[in-house]
Amino acid sequence: MLRKLVFFSTLGMLFVGCGSDNTIERRGEILDTPFEIVVHYDGVTASVAADLAAQAEKNLEERYRMTARQGSLIEKLNDDRSAPAPADFEQVASLAETIRNATEGAYDFRMGGVRELWKLYSRKPKPPESAALTTALADAQSTVLEVKNGKASLSGRGNIDFGLLAEGSAVDHAAGVLLGGGITRGKVTLGQVTRVWGAKSEAKNLWEIVLPPLPGDSMFKVITPPDGSIAINHLAVNGFELNDHYRTRMLDPVTGQLSDSAIVSVGWAEEAAVAGAYSEAFFVMGRRNVFNWLYDHQPAGVYLIYTNLADGMVLGETDAHLSECVTDSLVRKQ
Numbered sequence: 001m002l003r004k005l006v007f008f009s010t011l012g013m014l015f016v017g018c019g020s021d022n023t024i025e026r027r028g029e030i031l032d033t034p035f036e037i038v039v040h041y042d043g044v045t046a047s048v049a050a051d052l053a054a055q056a057e058k059n060l061e062e063r064y065r066m067t068a069r070q071g072s073l074i075e076k077l078n079d080d081r082s083a084p085a086p087a088d089f090e091q092v093a094s095l096a097e098t099i100r101n102a103t104e105g106a107y108d109f110r111m112g113g114v115r116e117l118w119k120l121y122s123r124k125p126k127p128p129e130s131a132a133l134t135t136a137l138a139d140a141q142s143t144v145l146e147v148k149n150g151k152a153s154l155s156g157r158g159n160i161d162f163g164l165l166a167e168g169s170a171v172d173h174a175a176g177v178l179l180g181g182g183i184t185r186g187k188v189t190l191g192q193v194t195r196v197w198g199a200k201s202e203a204k205n206l207w208e209i210v211l212p213p214l215p216g217d218s219m220f221k222v223i224t225p226p227d228g229s230i231a232i233n234h235l236a237v238n239g240f241e242l243n244d245h246y247r248t249r250m251l252d253p254v255t256g257q258l259s260d261s262a263i264v265s266v267g268w269a270e271e272a273a274v275a276g277a278y279s280e281a282f283f284v285m286g287r288r289n290v291f292n293w294l295y296d297h298q299p300a301g302v303y304l305i306y307t308n309l310a311d312g313m314v315l316g317e318t319d320a321h322l323s324e325c326v327t328d329s330l331v332r333k334q
Contacts, residue, residue, distance in 0.1 A: 025037070025039075030064050031064060031068050033064070037057055037186075037188050039178060040183070040184075040186060040198070044182050055177050056175070059170075063169055064166065067170065068162075069162070073089065077160065078112060081154045082151060084150060085152035089152060090147040090148070094147075096145075096277065099274070106281035107280050110159075114137060115251060117132060136256065137256045163276070164231050165276045167191040167272070168274065172271050172272045174190075179197065193275060194230050195228070196228070197227045197228075229274070231279035233248060233264070250283050250284060265283035265304075266279065266304070267302070268302070268303045275302075290304055291304075
């Protein structure tokens with residue numbers, strides 16, 4: 001089973017498109033993160049669609065290299081505590097801070113140093129020593145990111161890591177090129193975050209997202225809303241084995257320990273960056289806490305589509321906090 005999990009950590013999620021043969025697809029990796037751009041062109045010529053897809057890929061890469069933890073800007077900022085920053089970076093930083101505050105720290109982009117201590121991006125993460133973890137947490141919580149006048153700076157000793165918000169921000173940037181160019185049906189995926197639009201034709205969904213199986217379980221099919229972004233935290237996507245148990249690479253920003261409250265967390269929002277950050281927060285909160293949080297805050301345009309626990313809950317049960325326009329069941333067990 002571990003071999004299967006490692007395979008899917010590279011594959012991510014399988015996205016199936018149905019519909020017109022007038023399709024252009026581009027796939028590859030950016031900073032070791034897989035991406036896919038799919039363009040269905042009906043109102044533009046094939047050559048225009050091809051040019052737009054190429055520009056979307058360029059924008060995807062440029063934005064991800066700006067916001068990803070392994071990108072040159074974030075690396076320089078974490079190492080030197082300051083770096084030149086384009087105007088777009090200020091928008092990303094502002095969004096990250098807004099969501100950190102809104103989720104009461106369940107999403108926290110200042111956890112870069114703690115993630116490094118855990119070696120979370122290695123093949124085999126391992127728990128850090130208690131004293132080192134306490135120090136790293138204190139460093140993270142005292143860190144402030146400031147962006148103004150074309151310069152980003154960090155006070156405190158913590159490092160930043162935007163996580164799925166970085167993937168989502170790049171997806172939004174690429175999708176904007178296609179939407180602005182007249183592409184009425186398309187999909188952009190980077191890592192665990194996807195944005196689709198023009199998703200329904202008559203009574204048929206053009207996009208279906210198939211999750212890889214959990215250990216010992218069967219496939220799940222998640223159908224996206226008609227238009228918007230979906231971000232998924234899933235054991236089979238980013239899990240690893242630790243002390244004979246499968247764990248995910250998600251840390252609780254309060255304790256610095258691995259979050260084990262959920263196996264699957266699927267967040268939806270119109271913008272991919274928002275969906276990515278909230279998906280991380282929902283995972284950390286856990287099913288019981290997240291529903292309390294949703295009830296208390298009722299965030300506009302942000303929805304938890306699906307979550308489940310390892311505490312005896314039947315896999316395949318649908319829990320939804322959805323907009324009124326989304327009426328179909330979004331999760332079906334295969």
